[in-house]
Amino acid sequence: MWAAIAALVIVQAPGVLAKKGDAPPKKAHVDGEVQEVQASGAETVDVILRTDRKTDWAALRKTLRNHGVTIRRVAPRTNAIAVTISTSDLAWLEMLPGIASISIDGPVTSSPVSGQGLLTNTGAGLIKKSDLRALLGLTDTDPTGSGIGIGIVDSGIAPVFDLSSRIAAFYDFSDGKPGLSTGPVDGYGHGTHIAGLVAGSGALSGGQYAGVAPNARLIGLRVLNSQGTGATSDVIAAINFAITNRKALGIDILNLSLGHPVFEAAGTDPLVQAVEAASRAGILVVVSAGNVGANSQTNQTGYAGILSPGNAPSAFTVASAKTQGTITPLDDRIANYSSRGPSWIDGFAKPDFAAPGQDLVAPAAPRSYFATNYPTLLVTDNFGSKSYIVLSGTSMAAGVESGLLAVMLEGNRVAAPSSPRITRNALKAFTEYTAFTMRDTLGVSYDRLTQGAGRVNGQGLLKLVKSINTATPVGSPWLTTSVVPYSTYAGLSVPWTQNIVWGENIVWGENIIKTNNIVWGENIVWGENIVWGENIVWGENIVWGENIVWGENLVWGENIVWGENLVWGENLVWGENLVWGESAVAGHRHGPFHHGRKGGRK
Numbered sequence: 001m002w003a004a005i006a007a008l009v010i011v012q013a014p015g016v017l018a019k020k021g022d023a024p025p026k027k028a029h030v031d032g033e034v035q036e037v038q039a040s041g042a043e044t045v046d047v048i049l050r051t052d053r054k055t056d057w058a059a060l061r062k063t064l065r066n067h068g069v070t071i072r073r074v075a076p077r078t079n080a081i082a083v084t085i086s087t088s089d090l091a092w093l094e095m096l097p098g099i100a101s102i103s104i105d106g107p108v109t110s111s112p113v114s115g116q117g118l119l120t121n122t123g124a125g126l127i128k129k130s131d132l133r134a135l136l137g138l139t140d141t142d143p144t145g146s147g148i149g150i151g152i153v154d155s156g157i158a159p160v161f162d163l164s165s166r167i168a169a170f171y172d173f174s175d176g177k178p179g180l181s182t183g184p185v186d187g188y189g190h191g192t193h194i195a196g197l198v199a200g201s202g203a204l205s206g207g208q209y210a211g212v213a214p215n216a217r218l219i220g221l222r223v224l225n226s227q228g229t230g231a232t233s234d235v236i237a238a239i240n241f242a243i244t245n246r247k248a249l250g251i252d253i254l255n256l257s258l259g260h261p262v263f264e265a266a267g268t269d270p271l272v273q274a275v276e277a278a279s280r281a282g283i284l285v286v287v288s289a290g291n292v293g294a295n296s297q298t299n300q301t302g303y304a305g306i307l308s309p310g311n312a313p314s315a316f317t318v319a320s321a322k323t324q325g326t327i328t329p330l331d332d333r334i335a336n337y338s339s340r341g342p343s344w345i346d347g348f349a350k351p352d353f354a355a356p357g358q359d360l361v362a363p364a365a366p367r368s369y370f371a372t373n374y375p376t377l378l379v380t381d382n383f384g385s386k387s388y389i390v391l392s393g394t395s396m397a398a399g400v401e402s403g404l405l406a407v408m409l410e411g412n413r414v415a416a417p418s419s420p421r422i423t424r425n426a427l428k429a430f431t432e433y434t435a436f437t438m439r440d441t442l443g444v445s446y447d448r449l450t451q452g453a454g455r456v457n458g459q460g461l462l463k464l465v466k467s468i469n470t471a472t473p474v475g476s477p478w479l480t481t482s483v484v485p486y487s488t489y490a491g492l493s494v495p496w497t498q499n500i501v502w503g504e505n506i507v508w509g510e511n512i513i514k515t516n517n518i519v520w521g522e523n524i525v526w527g528e529n530i531v532w533g534e535n536i537v538w539g540e541n542i543v544w545g546e547n548i549v550w551g552e553n554l555v556w557g558e559n560i561v562w563g564e565n566l567v568w569g570e571n572l573v574w575g576e577n578l579v580w581g582e583s584a585v586a587g588h589r590h591g592p593f594h595h596g597r598k599g600g601r602k
Contacts, residue, residue, distance in 0.1 A: 027094050027095060028049075028093070028094045028095075028096070028099040028100055028101055028102050029100065029101040029102070029264075029268045030090070030094060030101070030102045031101070031102070031103045031104060031263050031264040031268070032263060032264070033103075033104035033106060033263045034047055034090065034102055034103065034104050037087065037104070038087045038090055042087055043086060043087060044084055044085065044086055044087065045084070045085060045087055045090075045104070046072070046082070046083070046084050046104075046105040046231070046233075047082070047083060047084075047085060047102050047103060047104060047105055048080050048081070048082050048083075048102075048103045048104075048105050048232060048233055048236065048270040049080065049081045049082075049083060049093070049099050049101070049102055050079050050080055050099075050100045050101045050103070050268065050270050050273060051079045051080075051081065051098050051099060051100060052079075052098055052099075052100050053079065054098070055079075055098035056098075057074070057076055060081070060098055061074070061081075063096070064081075064083060067089065067092070068086070068089075069083050069084070069085045069089070069093075070083060070084040070085070071083050072084060072176060072233065073176070073233045073234075073236070073237050075233075075236050075237055075239075075240035075274070076240070077240045077243040077244050077277060077281075078236055078239060078240045078243070078270070078273060078274040078277045078278075079100075079273070079277070080233075080236050080240070080270050080273075080274065082105055082231075082233035082236070082237075090102070100268070101264075101268040101270070103232075103263065103264060103268065103269065103270050104232075104263060105231050105232050105233045106231075106232055106260050106263065107229050107230065107231060107232070107260065108223070108224070108229070108230050108231070108232055108234075108235055108258050108259060108260045108271075109224070109228055109229050109230075109258060109259075109260070110154065110155065110188070110190040110191075110224060110228050110257055110258045110395055113291050113335075113337050113391070113392045113393040130202060130207055130208065130209075130210040130211075130212075130214070131208055131209070131361075132197065132209075132210065132211065132212055132356070132360070132400065132403075133210070133212055133458070134327055135323055135327060135329075135356050136212065136356075136400070136404060136456065136457070136458030136459065137457060137458045137459025137460070137487055137488075137489055138212070138407065138458045138459065138462070142407065142411070142458075142462060143213075143407045143408075143410035143411045143414065143462070144213055144214050144215040144216070144407065144410070145199060145212075145213025145214070145215050145216030145403065145406035145407055145409075145410055146215040146216070146410055147217075147410060147413070148213065148216045148217065148252050148253065148406040148409050148410055149168065149216070149217045149218075149219055149249060149250035149251045149252050149253070150198055150199065150213070150216050150217065150218055150219065150251075150252065150253045150254075150255060150402055150403075150406055151219045151220075151221050151238075151242050151249075151251045151253065151254045151255065151283075152191055152194055152195050152198070152218055152219070152220055152221065152255050153221045153223055153235060153238050153239065153242075153254055153255065153256045153258070154190055154191030154194055154195075154220075154221075154222070154223065154224060154255070154256075154257060154258065155174075155186050155187070155188035155189070155190045155191040155192075155222060155223075155224035155225070155226075155228060156170075156172075156174075156184060156185050156186035156187070156188070156191045156192070156220055156222040156224075156365075157170065157184045157186055157191050157192050157195045157218060157220040158184065158185065158186040158189075158192045158363070158365035158366065158368065159183070159184045160192065160363045160364075160365065160366070160387065161201075161203060161204055161363075161387070162196060162200040162201045162202060162203055162204055162209075162210075162363045162387075163192065163195055163196060163199070163200055163201070163218070163363055164184075165201070166195070166199045166200070166201070166214075166216070166217065166218045167184050167195075167218050167219075167220060168217040168218060168219055168249070168250075169181065169219045169220070169249055170182055170183065170184040170185075170219070170220035170222070171219075171220065171221055171222070171238070171241065172185075172222045173221060173222060173223045173230075173234045173235075173237050173238045173241070174222045174223055174224060174225045174230055174234060175225050175230070175234070176231070176233075176234065177234075179221075179237060179238070179241050184220050185222070186222075186365040186368055187225065187226025187365075187368055187369065188224055188225070188226050188227065188228045188365070188368055188369045188370065189364060189365040189368030189369055189370035189371055189389070190224065190228060190257070190370065190395065191220070191222070191224070191365075192362075192363055192364065192365035192368070193362045193363065193364070193365075193370070193389060193391055193396070193399075194255060194257050194362075194395060194396070194398070194399040195211075195218050195220070195362075195363075195399075196209070196211055196362030196363040196388075196399075197211050197212065197360060197362045197396060197399035197400055197403060198211050198212065198213060198216065198218065198255065198399050198400075198402050198403040198406070199211045199212075199213050199214055199215070199216040199217075199218055199403060199406070200214065200362055200363055201214050202214065204381035204382060204383065204385075204387045204388075205361075205381055205382055205387075205388065206382050209361045209362060209363075209379075209388055211362070211399075211403050212400055212402075212403025212404050212406070212407060212458075213402075213403040213404075213406035213407050213410075216403070216406040217250065219242075219249050219250075219251055221238040221241065221242065222238075223235045223237075223238050223258075224258065226368075226369060227369065228369060230258075232260065232270065232271050235256070235258065235271060235274070236270060236271060236274045239254065239274040239275065239277070239278050240274065240277075242254055242278060242283065243277060243278050243281045243283065246281055246282065246283060251283060252283065252284065252406070252409055253283065253284045253285075253286065253402050253405055253406060253409075254278055254283050254284070254285045254286070255286050255398055255399060255402040256275070256285065256286065256287045256288070256309065256315075256398070257287075257288045257393075257394070257395030257396075257398045257399060258288070258395070259271075259287070259288065259290055259307030259308050259309060259310055260307060260308055261307060261308070261344075262306070262307065262308045262311055262343065262344035262345055263308070264345065265345045265346055266308075266311050266312060266313065266343070266345075266346050266348070267346075269308055269309070269311075271308050271309045272308055272309045272311060272312040274309070275287065275309045275312040275314065275315050276312055276313070276314055279312075279314035279315070279424060280314075280523075282424075282522065284316065284405050284409075284424055284427065285309075285312070285314065285315050285316065286315070286316045286318060286398050286401050286402045286405065287309055287310045287312065287315040287316065287317050287318070287398060288307075288310065288317075288318060288393070288394035288395045288397065288398040289306055289307070289310045289317050289318055289319045289320075289338060289339040289340075289350065289351040289394045289397075290305055290306055290307035290310055290338075290339035290394060291320075291337045291338065291339065291393050291394055291395075292305035292307065292337075292339050293305055293335070293336060293337050293338045293339045293340050293450075294336040294337050299336055301336055301340070301450075302340070303340045303341065303342070303449055304340070304341065304342055304343070304344050305339035305340055305344075306339050306340070306341055306342075306343045306344065306348075306350045306351065307339060310339070310343075310350060310351065311343035311344070311346060311348055311350060313348060313525065313526050313527055314424065314525070314526055315352075316352055316353075316401055316405070316428060316431070317350045317351040317352045317452070318351060318352070318353065318354065318355050318357075318394060318397045318398045318400075318401045319334060319335075319338040319339070319340075319351040319353070319354040319355075319357075319394060319397060319450070319451060319452060320334070320335040320337070320338040320354065320355070320356075320357030320358060320392070320393060320394045320396065320397040321333065321334060321335070321354040321355060321356050321357060321358065321397065321438065321455050322334070322335050322357075322358035322359075323356045323358065325359075326490070327489050327490040328489045328490045328492050328494070329436045329438075329455050329457070329489060329494060330436075330489075330492065330494060332354075332356075332436075332438055332455050333438065333440065333441065334354060334438060334440075334446050334450050334451055335357065335358055335392070337393070337394075338351075338354070338357070338394055338397075338450075339351070339394065340449050340450050341448075341449035341450075342449055348527075349448060349449065349452075349501050350449075350452070351451075351452040352428065352431070352432065352452045352453065352501075353401075353431055353432060353435050353451070353452040353453045353454060353455070353456050354397065354438065354451050354452060354454065354455050354456065355397040355398070355400040355401045355404070355455070355456045356396075356397065356400050357392060357393055357394055357395075357396040357397030357398075357400065358392045358396075359390050359392055360390065360391065360392065360396045360400070361379050361388045361389070361390050362388060362389070362391075362396075362399075363387060363388055363389075364378055364379075364386065364387060364388055364389035370389060370391070371386075371389060374389070377389050377390050377391065400456075401456065404456060404458050404461070405427065407458065407462065408422070408427060408461060408462060408465045409421065409422070411462050411465050411466050412465045412466065412468075412470070414466075415465070415466040415467075416468075416469060416470060416471070418471075419469060419470045419471040420470045420471060421470070422465060422468070422470055423470075423520050423521065423522045424522065424526075425519060425520050425521065425522070425524055425526055426468075426470075426520035427465070428500075428526065429500045429502075429512070429513075429519075429520070430461055430464050430465060430513065431453070431456055431461055432452070432453030432454075432497065432499070432500040432501065433453075433464070433496060433497065433498055433499065433500055433512060433513055434456075434457045434460035434461045434463075434464055434485075434487070434496045434497075435452075435453045435454035435455055435456055435457055435496065435497050436454045436455045436457055436487075436494050436495075436496070436497065437451075437454045437495075437497050438451045438454050438455050448501060448506075452501070453497055453499070453500060453501060454497050457487050457494075457496065459487045459488075459489070460485075460486075460487040460496055463483060463487075464483055464513065467479055467480055467481045467483050468480065468513075468516075470516075472516045473516065474516050474517065474518050474521075475515065475516065475517075475518075476515065476516055477514055477515055477516075478514075478515065478516040479513070479514055483513070485498050498512075499512075500512065502519070502526070502527055
């Protein structure tokens, strides 16, 4: 099925299958969801196989077909194959040489929350040409994402007036489609809204509802259908395509405002590993944290609700901030629905930071699910038509972050056109370093697992990105100008956090950014244990061994107790109500998000 895109696809050279006389094959890891389907008595199941890097793909596909296995998708760049197999053959598959893991090909959905009612601008009103850029501290003369390509892995992009000139290419992977180049469409409306936040021109609103990077190029990679659902294998196929054709299509950033519950450790999760592969290929991957931060019945907040692939270590995982309709970030709050860390199973410190995600206005896809079912959320343009829609969620926050990264990539390139591009690790660290600490209504700082490093600061981040010389040798100072660690919003000076979360530790101090450290290298895995130097001070908040004490609240052994609200053993509990265990996860505010499974027919 990949022959249709052969003009762009680059073939990966095969490796070698295990030969006779080699050590006995290692049994493949099988996730719990697959085991449940097997125990249910279902005849078949749709799974994703992850292979080792020595696998001969042609030989493996032949072996699978000869055994009666239906191959649905092949994604060699992410070491993944999607198949339909008899449950009685799973034991055979577990022992097949070259198979590292077997995971459920479960459903993914977008992460939108319906609008909460458009807020009225108050206090220091939004006076810039683009309200969204003003919220990030960007001026009309700052970079606009020119020359940067952003892949929107979502429900598509409708060719509406504000977006049609921005769409450089469009490929459809939804419902198992092979990624054929087609005209842009969006029957659900979610992807169009995200694309608008990233790069909408705002033309129908006089620029007010322009995206963060209005001159960036959009590459539509449709993976969700008109009901807002898709298969994990569809998303992996789109990521595989983006990696393979990164240079041909000019893809610098991927936006994934979607996900599914965490079914297994990040090391074997095929969706997480696809994100890691994209990051290794030089693509910045932005992912929404998820909207399962609060019990949908009681609104009580809980932890460990980060969705996959937001638990990918390399991903820019984004929480949702409510801006209260003002420019100043001092009154911003974390939305209750925004998923909190740590990540399920692995306990990674996520999200990375928060971005505006509440009540954001962007283009509406005509006759789409959202436009049809939520007419009260439609917003009138300057010509009297309902061309825009207001939505909230970590999906929207991720779109804002993707646009912000496009602005940073252009800013870095313009400041030092002949120097190497700023690396993923440096850009994530700088985003955390320049962020603002967020506080609740009582003035108490949110913990790291709620806000990450804090609310992103476009003004400060751009200042820092433009002030480094990426051509400087490792170990040498690379700041070309002095940097004052605060930013001014609506006449108010707001200090930067000046620290980052690196794996299991908090690192802070001005020395983090002064030197081109080895940790900023493209090939360094975020969070690895690396000696930073004599001047770096490790955080006082984290004690991490067999148990963790995070601030005063978190105790982690085999279980977690967070205040009085969260008990984590095999299930996740918010207060007395079970939300996430073997049953379901509260996802959309307008509908439950269940642990659905593909296949399993009797």
